[in-house]
Amino acid sequence: MTEHTTRRYNGGEVLSGVQRRRRWTPEEKVRIVEETYLPGMSVSLVARQHGISGSQIFTWRRLVAQGALTAAGAGEEVVPASEYRALQNQVAELQRLLGKKTMEAEILREAVSRAAGPKKHLLRSISLPGGDR
Numbered sequence: 001m002t003e004h005t006t007r008r009y010n011g012g013e014v015l016s017g018v019q020r021r022r023r024w025t026p027e028e029k030v031r032i033v034e035e036t037y038l039p040g041m042s043v044s045l046v047a048r049q050h051g052i053s054g055s056q057i058f059t060w061r062r063l064v065a066q067g068a069l070t071a072a073g074a075g076e077e078v079v080p081a082s083e084y085r086a087l088q089n090q091v092a093e094l095q096r097l098l099g100k101k102t103m104e105a106e107i108l109r110e111a112v113s114r115a116a117g118p119k120k121h122l123l124r125s126i127s128l129p130g131g132d133r
Helices: 026-036 043-050 054-066 068-073 081-127
Strands: 006-009 012-015
Touching (some): 026 043, 026 054, 043 054, 054 068
Antiparallel strands (some): 006 012
């Protein structure tokens, strides 16, 4: 939590500036979630200590379990699930097309080898003189 946007007084908080909500970094969220697992701590106690709703901490716990906060904390890009599925579909389509083109290339290679086989013998027999063998 950044100190320049939040001031505490007599158990309450005043948020100053344009923002009306606190912004928690992924590292802060993970740290707060880890506090809930310490002996003698509970979600409601940690929530009160940080001025957060208990449901918010449960949401963060679910995200930590899924690995979403650690990916964000590592500085990696987080891709929406819909975009991820679209990219998976695109990869599957490209693999299908690659397989199709590979099969076509094999068929053409086989056709060329069959077509070239008899012609070589035919050309040799035509080019060689009949009695010089």
